[in-house]
Amino acid sequence: MLDDTALARLRELDPDGSLGVVGRVLETFRTALGRDLERLALARDAGDLKTVGEVAHKVKSSSASVGALELSALCAEVERRVRAGDTADIAPRVQALLDEAQRALRAVVAALRT
Structure with a gap:
């Protein structure tokens, strides 16, 4: 689910892992995405x-x-x-974004466990 090349670029910032860069970035992403998804759903519902x-x-x-x-x-x-x-049929695309974001969150949680 998460692109290996992107994760490798993050690992290059902390080659021996002693600073925990990858974990910190993934945790920050997980937290921020949770807030962003709530904001997105509220905005969608409010038009x-x-x-x-x-x-x-x-x-x-x-x-x-x-x-x-x-x-x-x-x-x-x-x-x-x-x-x-071009927003006449935007609702299904926003829903697809929300659904994919949930999959990304699950992948990040899994990556944080490893």
Whole structure:
């Protein structure tokens, strides 16, 4: 689920693991993503497309950095659609983003256990 290349880049920052960089980054991502998903769901339910786009933008970058590439791609699509005003059928894409984010969270939790 998490891209090995992205995780390898994180490991390069702390080659012997003594600083716990990978674990700290993954834990920070897990915590932030939980908050972001709540914010995204509330914005979706309220029809607040500006916030939907902002959250998608934020999660796009952070998910790519930990190797959740499918999540990053969905975020990019939602962000692009919001910016372009192409939001008539955005709800299924936001739901797909939320679903993929849950999968990414499970993968991060699993990675933190190893």
